[in-house]
Amino acid sequence: MGVNILRLKASSLVETLVSMVIILTVFGIGMLIFVNLTKASRSETRKSTTEQMMLWSRQLEANGFDGNTMGESLKDSIKLSYQLKETEGYPDRLRLAVYAISEEGKVTDSLVRYIEDKVGERDQQ
Numbered sequence: 730m731g732v733n734i735l736r737l738k739a740s741s742l743v744e745t746l747v748s749m750v751i752i753l754t755v756f757g758i759g760m761l762i763f764v765n766l767t768k769a770s771r772s773e774t775r776k777s778t779t780e781q782m783m784l785w786s787r788q789l790e791a792n793g794f795d796g797n798t799m800g801e802s803l804k805d806s807i808k809l810s811y812q813l814k815e816t817e818g819y820p821d822r823l824r825l826a827v828y829a830i831s832e833e834g835k836v837t838d839s840l841v842r843y844i845e846d847k848v849g850e851r852d853q854q
Contacts, residue, residue, distance in 0.1 A: 775838065781807050782827045782840040789825065790844050808832075821846050 740748075781804045789811060794800075798813045808830040816822040823846045829838040 777805070778807055778829045778838050779840070781805060782809060782829060782838065785809055786811070786825055786827045786840060786842050790842075793847075815846075816843060819843075 785802060785804060789800075794813055799811065801808065801810045803809070810828045810830055812826045812828075814824045814826075816824050822843050825842045825844050827840045827842075828836045831837045
């Protein structure tokens with residue numbers, strides 16, 4: 730009676746390590762691409778928000794405030810809010826603060842400008 734030896738093909742330790750290094754390298758490159766895309770997306774959103782705040786602040790300055798010191802607006806799905814205050818020590822300047830507000834009610838970005846206080850607007854208030 731003979732003994733049958735069953736030989737199984739298996740990979741060696743070196744082959745397994747090489748395949749793991751290749752898999753981890755591909756995974757790492759994929760993560761780098763994902764992180765860069767995520768950063769680029771946030772950057773574009775921030776640029777858009779900043780542009781909307783600047784545009785709205787200039788429109789407010791050009792059109793006047795009609796005696797309002799606070800207000801809100803929805804521009805391109807971005808909720809914007811402004812506050813207008815007199816500047817201490819500078820009677821000819823007003824502090825205009827524009828805020829971008831998230832859906833949760835948190836301020837995500839802000840813009841502060843000091844604008845000229847027009848005499849006509851002051852007389853209306």
